Structure formats: structure tokens, C-alpha cells
Amino acid sequence: MTAAMPAVDRLLDDGSGRRPRADARRNVERLVVAARQAAVEGGEITAHEIARRAGVGIGTFYRRVGTLESLLEAVLGEVLGEIITKGDDGLADPDPWSGFTAFALSYIHLRNELCDVNKRLGDVLDHSRAELRDRIQLLVKRAQQAGAMRTDVTWEDVAFLMAAASSTGPHTLGLQTSARQWDRNLQVILDGLRIPDPTPLPGEPPTLTPWPEDS
Incomplete structure (x- = not known):
């Protein structure tokens, strides 16, 4: 686990060195914020709950972060x-x-x-x-x-x-x-x-x- 890398950068790093699209980065930022808010509030930490908090669809969730575990490991x-x-x-x-x-x-x-x-x-x-x-x-x-x-x-x-x-x-x-x-x-x-x-x-x-x- 790389502790020093921000969660958004880690999730967007596909090893190609290419800069992600602006809308992709915004969605990942929202998902990271939503995951951290759920943890702070003691809320339910599931893919659907985090997607709901982030205001994105569940398809966008999986497309942008892969799995719930990947998101939480980055967070x-x-x-x-x-x-x-x-x-x-x-x-x-x-x-x-x-x-x-x-x-x-x-x-x-x-x-x-x-x-x-x-x-x-x-x-x-x-x-x-x-x-x-x-x-x-x-x-x-x-x-x-x-x-x-x-x-x-x-x-x-x-x-x-x-x-x-x-x-x-x-x-x-x-x-x-x-x-x-x-x-x-x-x-x-x-x-x-x-x-x-x-x-x-x-x-x-x-x-x-x-x-x-x-x-």
C-alpha cells in the first residue's frame, strides 16, 4: 500500500502515464469524498451507498474505481x-x-x-x-x-x-x-x-x- 499517494491519483493511475479526462477525475474525486464521508459518519460502506452519496450511477462507480475494495484501499x-x-x-x-x-x-x-x-x-x-x-x-x-x-x-x-x-x-x-x-x-x-x-x-x-x- 502506498500511503503517500492521494486516493484519486492512485485510482486513476493505469500505468500509461496518460492524463485522465476531466469528467473521469471529477467522478473519482466524488467517489473518494463519498467513501470518506461514509466512514466518518459511520454509514453503510457499500458500492451502491457510496455511488448514491457521490451522485453517480453504479455503472460509473465500477467503471471508474473497479471494485469497492480498490476504492477503500486507496482511501x-x-x-x-x-x-x-x-x-x-x-x-x-x-x-x-x-x-x-x-x-x-x-x-x-x-x-x-x-x-x-x-x-x-x-x-x-x-x-x-x-x-x-x-x-x-x-x-x-x-x-x-x-x-x-x-x-x-x-x-x-x-x-x-x-x-x-x-x-x-x-x-x-x-x-x-x-x-x-x-x-x-x-x-x-x-x-x-x-x-x-x-x-x-x-x-x-x-x-x-x-x-x-x-x-
Whole structure:
């Protein structure tokens, strides 16, 4: 999977080097946007639903992207590439804490989209998880070395905390969340990570379960 290539370019690349027709590119762009919207909203991810959202016929869907799996693989690579880029941007920020928080905010908004598409494809991210882990580990290490983040948490803790921030459903105990509930959750977590005299954490930090390719 090529994470850096935009989904539209990947789907239109037939190896000939020829520039696609404008109408073909517009249709593929619509299909990519529709697929990502369906993932964000937790909607049904099927060829017919994506075609409906994109405003194109099912024949156009198959003619332009081939299969649903091809479309979703391209979208998955695009979202993954965006997350990795955000991690690199964070590492390039001269302020380690600012770099970490900017990445964390982007990550919680892209993570569910990534996970929903990955689940539909049957969890094909095994070989790409290492890239995400590396970025989080480096960002946490920089912030801790700069004295901006409490040092009794591990990068594995932070990965779980960021996932928790974006795991809230639209209804909890009869309460309706606001549009920025994820952001509110994350801000509480960030404040907890940054406090100067934290309460010692109970228990042990999570450990990494090796994937087959890590063995």
C-alpha cells in the first residue's frame, strides 16, 4: 500500500502515464469524498451507498474505481498518509509540546475514519502500524525530554488515551454530545499529561502485542 499517494491519483493511475479526462477525475474525486464521508459518519460502506452519496450511477462507480475494495484501499492509504504527515509535521515543530498536541488533535479526527475503512477491508494495516507507533513514540519522547509531558506515562499509554478521546458515541447516559466532544475529551487528557506534579499512576502500562511481521 502506498500511503503517500492521494486516493484519486492512485485510482486513476493505469500505468500509461496518460492524463485522465476531466469528467473521469471529477467522478473519482466524488467517489473518494463519498467513501470518506461514509466512514466518518459511520454509514453503510457499500458500492451502491457510496455511488448514491457521490451522485453517480453504479455503472460509473465500477467503471471508474473497479471494485469497492480498490476504492477503500486507496482511501485507507490516503488517510494513513495524512496521519503520518501530521506526525512528521509535529516532529518538525520546534516546540515539542505544540508538535505533539497538533498531531494528537489531527489523529483523533482521522483515527475513526482509518479504523472504519480498515475494518471493512479485513484489517489490512498490519504492516503499517509500525509507522504510526514510531511517530507517537517519537513525539512523546520529545515532549518528555523537553520537560513538557509527565514522564511516568509511556507512549503506549498515550496511544490508548488518544484512542479513548475519539471513542465516545453520540449518546451517553441520555446526554447528547456537542460537535466538538472529541476535542473536549482530548483537552482534558492533554491537561492531565502536562500537569507538573501528577498523581502516581496505578497498575502497569500496556504492553505491545507482537504482530506476525514483528516477530
